Amino acid sequence: MLKLSTLISLLIFTNIALACDCRLGEVNDKLANAKYVFIGKVSSITIKGTKSPFNEDHILVDFSVIQSWKGNNKKVTLDTVANRASCNGYWFNESQTYLVYAYDVKGKLDTYYCGGVIPKNEKSHFDSELSSLNELVENTHNKSIKRD
Template sequence: MNIQKLAFVILLFISFTICSFPSTSYACKCVEPKSPTKELRESTAVFSGKVIDQLEKGRTQFVLFEVKETWKGLNESQAIVETVNSSSSCGYEFEDGKEYIVYTNETDGHLEVSLCSRTHLLSAASEDLDKLGKGEEPSEQVTLDLSDEDEPPVWMMLSLLVVGFGLAVFYGIKRVKKKVNK
């Protein structure tokens, strides 16, 4: 195999690899919001609380709340909820230091929030508070942390892949040259 054929095969491999991992696009479309009581029935946990920390990891936003009042599914003083970090993908955009009424659903053991739920600022939640009545204070005091796990960043993994591929190409060319010179 000559160098031109090898270069062509490498180019073909790189092109195929890039095209094999297209980016996914999402669009958010919500139906008409449910009533507070219906949303309460269909949610895993409903609470009000203040955002005290956030962590973005990939396309997921982790939000840590100091829970003030709970109506369903939660009795801890803090809660971590997940949402997609883009409103165009139905993710809810929380602001640090603001208080919200939060309607969550459990997916794979995690509480998730969607833009399509009744989650919104507590200051604009008078209808919800009227319909839901008085909630309960959390009974269990916990301290949660959003520290990032020890996962290697994507750029590091891609760099290792490129270096490995480069070494394979280098040794492949060296091997071909050795055969040609014999």
């Protein structure tokens, strides 16, 4: 009986410990907290040969940056996972375009599937986020001009 209760406790508390909080906030929160915010096209995906605790492949995702709101790189590489169960990473596809909020996570540039990546082919969500992002940046720019 003790072994069974120990096993049940381990299963419950391990899942709780591995669970993540994926609330990145609204566009203004994501912009403020991200290291880079950009629209980019995936130019390559490299499997690193290691796995996450959720058995996801660690990957390097190279982007050609099309438009940037934070950071001014022409190319950005995420060190992330091919997401299947964790909060980090995404199920990126080569030659696809994404709006990405990239964060410094334990010294790596990474992202979160739940609001940190919006594929262009999800047109209404992509367009809405893009509109909010442009409006926020324009309003911030106008406020700083008025103060000067």
